[in-house]
Amino acid sequence: MRIIAGTAKGRRLFTPAKKSRRIRPTADRAREALFSIIGKEVMGAAVLDLYAGTSALGLEALSRGAESALFVDLHNEALGLIGKNIELCGFSERSRVVRRDLTKGLSFLEQQAPATGYDLVFLDPPYGKELASKALADLGTMTLLAEDGLVIAEEESGAEFAEVYQGLRLFDRRRYGDTGFWLFRPEE
Numbered sequence: 001m002r003i004i005a006g007t008a009k010g011r012r013l014f015t016p017a018k019k020s021r022r023i024r025p026t027a028d029r030a031r032e033a034l035f036s037i038i039g040k041e042v043m044g045a046a047v048l049d050l051y052a053g054t055s056a057l058g059l060e061a062l063s064r065g066a067e068s069a070l071f072v073d074l075h076n077e078a079l080g081l082i083g084k085n086i087e088l089c090g091f092s093e094r095s096r097v098v099r100r101d102l103t104k105g106l107s108f109l110e111q112q113a114p115a116t117g118y119d120l121v122f123l124d125p126p127y128g129k130e131l132a133s134k135a136l137a138d139l140g141t142m143t144l145l146a147e148d149g150l151v152i153a154e155e156e157s158g159a160e161f162a163e164v165y166q167g168l169r170l171f172d173r174r175r176y177g178d179t180g181f182w183l184f185r186p187e188e
Contacts, residue, residue: 001025001056004032006063008089013054014081022075023053026124026154030176031060034152037174038120038183041150042066045119048109048144050102050135055082057122062091066120070112071097103131106138117146124154133161136184140167151184 003011016023026034034057035042042061047069049058058069069091071082079099086095100108102125121139125131132153139151151168153161157180163170164187172183 001028001054003056003060003063003089004028004035006060006065008059008063008091011089013056013059013088014084015054016077016081022126023078023081024127025054025056027177027179030179030181031056033174033176034181035060035064037172037181038150038152039064041120046114046117046146048072048113048118048121050106050121050123051125051131052082052097052122053078053124055085057124058095059085059089059091061120061122062094063089066094068094068114069096070109070118071095072100072102072109073097074099074101102135106135106142106144109144110142113144117149118144119146119149121145121149121151122154123151127156127159132159132182133165136161136165136168140165140186145186147186149186153182153184155180155182 043065045066047061049071052071052073157175168184174181
């Protein structure tokens with residue numbers, strides 16, 4: 001697994017042990033396809049990477065010109081990988097890491113959000129547990145997002161999401177092999 005483009009292009013990221021059941025990194029090809037879709041959204045963005053795992057999504061955004069990133073995960077293995085990968089890419093000054101159980105809600109993030117909100121939110125929980133839907137419902141009721149913010153939920157490609165989550169509206173869906181991306185924006 002590597003950073004695909006930008007200032008850290010080509011850096012090989014630390015990945016979980018093959019036996020790990022908690023971390024499922026987004027494949028390089030799927031990540032490359034996603035960033036080709038959202039390319040212009042990344043420059044200068046404040047990024048929130050939920051269920052960050054290896055931190056590949058947030059680090060790819062930083063490499064491509066995002067201003068800052070907050071990485072959130074609960075598990076020690078993920079937190080260790082996130083820290084190593086941030087340092088490897090040289091993004092320590094633009095990154096923060098928070099250990100938190102996201103299944104208990106996202107309200108803690110309201111105090112940490114930039115004044116104008118997050119421009120880009122990556123949501124990549126374990127597949128098949130409906131954790132992405134729960135987080136989308138929370139995000140839709142909170143003031144975490146910038147006015148034109150973008151939320152990207154990753155799930156297995158056959159999953160189903162609602163068109164609207166209390167303030168968030170689905171506007172695009174993409175499939176890449178076993179991986180699916182659902183793109184949401186705040187409702188006007």
